Amino acid sequence: MVGEIAGAEARLASGKGSNLKHQIPYEDLRDWITEAERLGELRHINGASWQEEIGMAAELVSHDDGAPSVLFGKVPGALKGSRVLVNIFGGRRKNMTLGFPTDLGKVALSNAFADIYHGNEKLIAPRTVEDGPIFENVMRGNDINLEIFPTPHWHENDGGRYIGTGCYHITRDPETGSINLGSYRLMLKDKNTVAHNVLPGRHADLHLKKYTARAERMPVAIVVGGDPLTFIMGGRDIPEGVSEYDVAGGLRGKPIDVVSAKVTGLPIPANAEIVIEGYVDANRMEPEGPFGDWTGTYTEKGRVNPVIDVEAVYYRNDPILLGFAPQRLPDEYSRFRAIVRSPFLKKDLEAAGVPGVTATWCHEVGGSRMLLAVAIEQRYVGHARQAGHVASMCRTGVDANRWVIVTDSDVDVTNLDELIYAALTRADPAEDFDLIRGGKAQKSDPRLPPWEREVGNLVNSRMIIDACIPYHWRDDFPEINQPSADSLKRAREKFGHLLD
Incomplete structure (x- = not known):
């Protein structure tokens, strides 16, 4: 059932690595735009409104991996020259974004990323410089006006405009000084x-609690337009005490240039597009949302969150706001998360001692969290159950998982049709489904009862599906009706033109 993958794709899909060249071809967001245009994957739209039209277009292109990135300019009512960029992670440009050849498929790209990404093993600290393009324009005091930027109203039922979707916060641990x-x-x-x-437990939350215990506000700088690689690192699960700046520098092979923000002294990228600087007061809470979240549903009404008092805004001439708003699944956000998370599920299983794991995928339709797939070479009775339970509760799987499907290595677990077919034909609901109660949920889980969300009881249940051919009678299982690899190869050579 597994489709043929040739050359480098096959080597990387098997997790055996390759000699592929890795190089990030851009320094900042403007360089990224140049590279996307070179690939023929960028479109320009002028005159779209922030009130509705930018959000409409972003939703339209987000669901199709073949759709282009879009740069919106001349937004009515916005700062002259300001722009909004959306849908960066699709087509061949997603490979370019991560620094790999553009002919790799998603499995090869995912494994290539895992080959070069080591979390805390290859670190290059940022370099502090005196000045940078981010200081071309500075707003302080009464001059601050965030409403000049073309911040979209992303979804029809959002509770307001979201200036930060393709953004990251910069905070400092008040005890250790780590960024x-x-x-x-x-x-x-x-x-x-x-x-x-x-979210509770995230590093910024832990930092805020430490500042609050000291009766202090937390300094913060937020990059709402910057280079995509550093933004991606901001969304990775990196160990506490390790700075994402250092990891991004390691991936680039050189330090990221930063300047000291003028109010808090926090290090901000010298070539960022827009940076907001201020302080968070944990005791000042205001309504936030609803917002169309990563689950494809809106967050609940009435949610309150801390506000940030803005004390400075920095921006380049003709600044670019990076948009990365989640949509109904699958979408751009889930494509990105599937590629950067899937190989680490396999690593987690192997680290836990689960043998024979041949492939894993964190499915786009589940936002890379709700549906996990694992392929194994069965070695003993209970092997599939072991893999499924560990997958649901390991570091990669523990947050907001719903289903884990474990199947045999002849199934391409990245292919949703093949995965569901295997579950339908190899798993018996009464015999092969396990339930786990008390798993770690998120506030955004649409199935979380409102009264449990209200009191912070963020737990869910999970289903582990053993979709492997039954081990104890595997030799008697009906043969799968599919062509042999040789027959499939000859068919494609002779009749492949019928699929063009």
């Missing part, structure tokens, strides 16, 4: 106030 980057959405409240949503 953290984390991606959290940012709602525009008024000219000098924004509200953010940081």
Whole structure:
């Protein structure tokens, strides 16, 4: 059932690595745009409104991997020259974004990323410089006006405009001094106030608790337009105490240039497009949302979150706001998460001692969390159950998982049709489904009862599906009706033109 993957694709899909060249071809967001145009994957639209039209177009292109990135300019009512970029992670440009050859398929790209990404093993600290393009324009005090930027109203039923979707927060641990980057959405409240949503247990949340215990506000700088690689690192699960700046520098092979923000002294990228700087007061909570979240549903009404008092705004001439708003699944966000998370599920299983794992995929239709797939070479009775339970509760799987499907290695687990077919024909609901109760949920889980969400009881249940051919009678299982590899090869050579 597994489709043929040739050359480098096959080597990387098997997780055996390759000699592929890795190089990030851009320094900042403007360089990225140049590269996307070179690939023929960027479209320009002028005159679209922030009130509705940018969000409409972003939703339309987000679901199709073949759709282009779009740069919106001349937005009515916005700062002259300001722009909005959306749908960066699709087509061949997603390979370019991660620094790999553009002919790799998604499995090869995912494994190539895992080959070069080591979390805390290859670190290059940022380099502090005196000045940079981010200081071309500075707003302080009464001059601050966040409403000049073309911040879209992304979804029809959002509770307001979200200036931060393709963004990351920069915070400092008040005890250790370590710098953290984390991606959290940012709602525009008024000219000098924004509200953010940081999940419990995330590094910015831990930092805020430490500042609050000291009766201090937390300094923060938020990059709402910057280079895609650093933004991607801001969304990775990187160990506490390790700065995402250092990891991004390691991936680039050189340090990222940063400047000291003028109010808090936090390090901000010298070539960022727009940076918001201020302080978070944990005791000042205001309504935030609803917002169309990663589950494809809106967050609940009445949610309150800390607000950020903005004390400075920095932006380049003709600044670009990076949009990365989630949509109904699958979407751009889930494509990105599937590629950067899937190989680490396999690594987690192997680290836990589960043998014979041949492939894993964190499916796009589940936002890379709700549906996990594992392929194994069965070695003993209970092997599939072991793999499924570990997958649901390991570091990659623990947050918001719903289903885990474990199947045999002849199934391409990245192909949703093949995966569901295997579950339908190899698993018996009464015999092969296990339930786990008390798993770790998220506030955004649409199935979480409102009264449980209200009191913070964020738990869910999970289903483990053993979709492997039954081990104890595997030799008697009906043969799968599919052509042999040789027959399939000859058919494609002779009749492949019928599929063009």
